[in-house]
Amino acid sequence: MRRDDRGVTPQSEDFSAWYNELVTKAQLVERGPAKGTMVIRPYGYRLWELLQAELDRRIKDTGHENAYFPLLIPESYLEREAQHVEGFSPELAVVTHAGGKELDEPLIVRPTSETIVGEMMSRWISSHRDLPLLLNQWSNVVRWELRPRMFLRTTEFLWQEGHTAHADEAGAMAETMLALDLYTEVARDVAALPVVPGEKTPGERFAGAERTFTIEGMMRDGKALQAGTSHYMGTNFADAFQIQYTSQAGRLERCHTTSWGMTTRMIGAIVMTHGDDKGLVLPPRLAPYQVVIVTIGRGEEVRAAARELADRLRAAGVRAHVDEREHLSPGYRFHDWELRGAPVRLELGPRDLESGTAVMALRLGEEGKRPIPLESADKILPGVLDGFQAYLLRRATEFREARTRAADTWQEFTGAVAAGWAAATHCGSAACEDDIKAETAATPRCVPLDGPPGSGACVRCGQPAAYGRRVLFGRAY
C-alpha cells in the first residue's frame, strides 16, 4: 500500500521514524533553527498546559508555593558544589559577552536551579520557624544536546522544579517521596501511564544528590523512559551555600534539601505509550479536543446543529471541537483526527440529523461505530471518555506486565531486555553496570519501591546481590 503524505511509517517497521514523523505531522512540534531546539505548536502546547494544570494544582495542594528565579546564573555558583559542576559541565551554555563587552564573570544559562535557589534559601532561612521552605518554579532550562529528539532530548525544555529545605533528613526524605507520589499519580491518573516508581542506583544519581528516585514508563517498543525524578540532596547544597538555621535548642544546624522535576518529556511518553500506526492516541484527560464533531455535507442546518451540540458538550465539561472544513472530504478529516489522536469523533450529516443521532467512533474503536442520540449526547460522552481513559491505562499496564520478565540467568536477562524489561538481582557495582550496558545496551532503570525481594547472586558477575530487591533493567531513551 502506498503511504500518502499524511501517513506515518508503521511502528513495527521503524519505531524511531514513526515517532519523529508523528510528532511533526500531528502538529505537536516543529524543529527550531538552533540545534536541538523545538517550537511547541498550539496543539502540543495545549497538551502541556493541561498536564501542567493538573500537576500545579497538586503541588499547591501539598503546601508548595510558586516562585521564579533568573535564567542567568553566575558561573561561580555552579562551581561551589563539586559533583554538581562535574555532572553538568558538558551540557552548559555559557554567556561570555553581553552589551558589546566581555563579561567580568561568565554567566551560565540555567541547566537547573539548585545553585541560585540555594543562594536565596541561605538568605531567607535563619530559624527553625522558617522551615520547611517549600518552593516550586515553572521554567525553561538549557542543556546542550548533541543527539536531539523532539520532547525526549532537546537543548531547551520546559519543566517544573521543586526546591525545598528541611530541618532534618526525615523531613527531607518525606518530601522526596511526596514528590515521587505526585508524579506517580499524575502519570497514572492523568496521562494513563502505568509508571514504576523506584530508586536509581548510585551510578544513575543526579549530580550532587544523596539519593535519586524516578518514575519509569515502558514505551511500545519495550524501551524505558524516565518521566520524572525526585532527589534527596542531604546537606550537599546546604554546605555549599550555607543554608542553615538556629534550632529550638539554639544551635546552628545545616538544612537538608530536595529537588524534583517533571518536563515536556512527558509528551513524548504519552506519544510512545499510547500511539499506534494510525497516529496519536491521547488520554481524554489531556486531549486538547476530547470530542471532535465532523460535519458532513455543506448544509447550514448541519453546521448549526454541530455548534449547538458542541456548546452542550462544553457545558457538560467536555472539550469539544467542530471540524467544519467542508472543502476536505469526510474521509480525509476522519484520518486527520485519528492522526491527531482525538479520543472520540462524532460524524454529523443531514441523514443523522433527520434521525436525531450522530455516529460515534472511538479512536481505538475495535467494536466499530455506533449511533448515539443527539438529545442525550452530553449525558453519554463524559462516561465514554472516562471509559476510554481507563482502557488506555489498562492496556498500557498489560503491555508492561507482558514485557517485564524475572531473569535468573544471563540468557534470560538478554532475552528480556531485547523485548522489554528484566527484573534481576544485581551486585550494585558501577563496573558491572557498565559491562551490562556495553553488551546489551540495557541500564538499571530503578530498584522498584514495591518490587519483589531479591537476594543471591548478581545476574551478570555472580557477586552477592545488593539492594535486597530485584532491579529493573531496560534499554532507555
Ligand SMILES: [Zn+2]
Ligand atoms: Zn554484578
